Amino acid sequence: MALDKQTVIEALTDGIGVHFGRASRRSFYHQLDRLERDPVFRDSTAEEQQCLADLLALAAFYQCVIVPVNSSANFIDVLRRAGATHLRVGADKLDERYADRALAVTARFNATLRQAEIPEKLLTYATLNHFVRSARHLIRGDEE
Amino acid sequence: MSPWIDRQVLIRDTREFVRAHGLFLRRNGRRISSLVEISVYNSIVRYYESLGFQLAGENLGPKRSFRYKLIGSGLTENHSYFTAKKGAATFHILHNILIQSAHHEHLYFTADVVVANQNGSTTRRLQNGRRHSFVANPDLVTFAEVKHLHPYPGGIFSFMGLVLEFMPGFVNKTYDISDSGNQLCPVMAFTGPASAHAELIKEALAERYGINISFNTSSTFGQLTGFATMKKYSERKSPSVDLVPLRTSRRFSFD
Numbered sequence: 001m002a003l004d005k006q007t008v009i010e011a012l013t014d015g016i017g018v019h020f021g022r023a024s025r026r027s028f029y030h031q032l033d034r035l036e037r038d039p040v041f042r043d044s045t046a047e048e049q050q051c052l053a054d055l056l057a058l059a060a061f062y063q064c065v066i067v068p069v070n071s072s073a074n075f076i077d078v079l080r081r082a083g084a085t086h087l088r089v090g091a092d093k094l095d096e097r098y099a100d101r102a103l104a105v106t107a108r109f110n111a112t113l114r115q116a117e118i119p120e121k122l123l124t125y126a127t128l129n130h131f132v133r134s135a136r137h138l139i140r141g142d143e144e
Numbered sequence: 145m146s147p148w149i150d151r152q153v154l155i156r157d158t159r160e161f162v163r164a165h166g167l168f169l170r171r172n173g174r175r176i177s178s179l180v181e182i183s184v185y186n187s188i189v190r191y192y193e194s195l196g197f198q199l200a201g202e203n204l205g206p207k208r209s210f211r212y213k214l215i216g217s218g219l220t221e222n223h224s225y226f227t228a229k230k231g232a233a234t235f236h237i238l239h240n241i242l243i244q245s246a247h248h249e250h251l252y253f254t255a256d257v258v259v260a261n262q263n264g265s266t267t268r269r270l271q272n273g274r275r276h277s278f279v280a281n282p283d284l285v286t287f288a289e290v291k292h293l294h295p296y297p298g299g300i301f302s303f304m305g306l307v308l309e310f311m312p313g314f315v316n317k318t319y320d321i322s323d324s325g326n327q328l329c330p331v332m333a334f335t336g337p338a339s340a341h342a343e344l345i346k347e348a349l350a351e352r353y354g355i356n357i358s359f360n361t362s363s364t365f366g367q368l369t370g371f372a373t374m375k376k377y378s379e380r381k382s383p384s385v386d387l388v389p390l391r392t393s394r395r396f397s398f399d
Contacts, residue, residue, distance in 0.1 A: 008151075011158045015166035019173030027336065028293060035214070054151065058158075063335060064292075065169060068159075068176055070295055071183035078186055082201040082226060084210040089178050093209070098172075105165045112157045126360055141224065 001046040005032060009057040020065045028060035031128060040132045048139050055135050059123040060114070067108050073102035153342040178214060180226060180292040181256050184333050185239050188257055189226050191371050192235065194327055197228035216254030220265040220277040227264075227277040235285060236264040242278035243287055245309050248257035252278055253306060254288040259327075264274075284311065286328045294336030295359050300345050307355055321354045325378030328371070329354040336360060343370075350375070 009028050013021040035041050035056055040073035041049060072087075076099040080089055113120055122138065125131035162169075172179075193199055203224045205211045213223035226237040233269055237259045245251035263283040267359045269275050286309065304315070307330050313319040314329055320327065338346070338359040346357040 006176065007155060008158065011155045012162065013171075015162045017166075017170035017173040019176050020169050021173075027294065031311065033191070041309060050151070054154065064176075068179035068292075069172070071168070072172075072175075072179040073184065075182050075186045078189055078199075079201065079210050082199045082210075083208065084201045084204050084224070085208040086210070087182075087212055088205060088209040089175050089182075089212045090214055092172070092175060102172075105168060108161055108164060112161055113156075115157060116151050116154050125337055127340065127343065129340065131337070 001050070003036075003046075003049055003053055005029075005053060008054045008058070010121045012057060012061040016065065023064040027064050028057050031056055031060060031063040034128055035132060038128065038132050039104075040136060044136060048136060051139050052132060052135050055118065055122065056131070058118065059125065059131065062109070062123040066106055069102045070106045073106075177292055178212065180335055181239065182212065184288055184290045184331075185237070185257050188259065188328070189237055190327070192226075192228035192237065194371070195230070197230040197233075197235070200227050201225075202227050210306070213238075215343070216240055216242055217276070219267055219275060221267065234262040236260040236262075238279065241265060242276065243284055243310050244278050246280040246281050246312050247309065249281075250336065253310065255306075255310075256290045257288040257331075259285040259287070261285055267378050279285075281310070286330055287311070288328075288331035288333060290333045290335075292335045295334040295338040295342040295346075295357075297342065297345055299334070300332065300342065300357060302347065303330075303355070303357070304349060304353070304377060306330070309384070317354070319354060319377045321375060321377045325376040327377050329356055329375040329377060331356045331358060331374070333358040334360070 010027055013024050016024075032053060035052065041052060043050065072094060076087060076094060076096065079085075086093055086098075088094070110120060113123075119138070122131070122134055125134065189199060201208075201210055201224055203211070203221060205224065208226060210224040211222070213225075220238065220241065225239065228237060234257070240254055240261060241254040241257060241258050243258055245253075258279050260279045260283045263280070265277045266280050266283070267275055267277045278292045278374050289304075289306065293299065308315050311319075311330055314321075314339075332355070336359070342359065346359070349355060350357060354375050354377065
């Protein structure tokens with residue numbers, strides 16, 4: 001079974017625009033290149049490898065899209081405490097309404113993760129080594 | 145072996161997610177780098193808040209908007225920033241502003257986040273008639289660089305060049321780095337997770353110099369964390385090198 005490197009990252013990035021899309025895809029393919037050289041990955045079954053690659057796509061999207069969107073919403077909270085009502089970034093006005101939408105995006109994505117029983121922490125791995133070992137452990141369940 | 149993801153369901157769910165929120169992401173995607181910088185700016189602002197400083201938004205725009213500065217050019221007075229005050233101490237927490245070299249008074253670099261002392265930024269008129277704002281080197285408390293990338297050796301070593309040019313005291317150890325201080329040493333933050341090699345470079349450099357390198361800020365929603373273990377200093381005793389005066393008649397400002 002050949003590794004399908006496209007379907008999940010395309011599902012995640014088709015329709016989110018060039019900026020977020022490009023950042024997510026670049027991050028994913030960069031990490032995938034390293035993942036394919038990892039001994040634990042190479043030692044995994046084809047099904048496990050597919051699962052690891054899909055999780056890596058989710059992690060790239062999470063890090064490149066969900067994280068900055070969520071933290072910009074948090075910044076609105078800091079601004080309010082300092083007497084400002086909204087953030088202006090160039091021509092864009094980021095206000096409470098924006099923060100609510102941003103938090104809704106995060107909540108919906110986290111719900112998708114929960115549905116698939118993917119721990120959020122797995123997507124924010126410290127190093128690729130940690131990721132591949134934690135992910136394969138989860139995939140194998142109690143067998144390891 | 146039982147993969148716990150039903151791949152087809154996952155793909156269907158992600159497509160539904162994009163259908164529901166794609167418009168919002170398309171509209172805000174062009175600000176991705178700014179959003180990442182804002183996260184780190186936010187962290188540093190919150191760091192001062194955690195030390196008991198009172199925060200105030202300065203230069204707020206119409207309807208009390210916080211006007212985020214996107215590029216290095218532009219005057220401080222036209223953009224918003226935070227001040228942190230506690231007793232007699234005041235710090236200006238600025239973003240995307242020029243900082244002046246420690247070695248030459250007309251060499252500048254735009255740092256993503258800059259903390260300045262009570263003097264804040266300086267605005268001067270250049271010989272070409274244009275004005276520019278910058279933080280004079282003696283007023284520089286610390287700076288942070290943010291990269292929305294995976295850590296890579298070139299990026300980390302380049303940061304050392306910036307420290308050497310703008311705050312060389314952290315390289316030649318003329319600043320007093322002590323546990324009692326609460327001013328952060330210069331910070332380099334990468335959003336992406338590190339390779340083993342990048343981790344090794346970070347450890348080796350941090351052992352030798354007064355710097356903070358932070359990886360994988362994505363894992364903390366873009367925030368810098370671990371301030372308790374970051375390198376700090378108590379006071380900047382004196383400029384570590386004498387500024388070289390300008391020798392030519394032509395002056396430049398850099399973005």
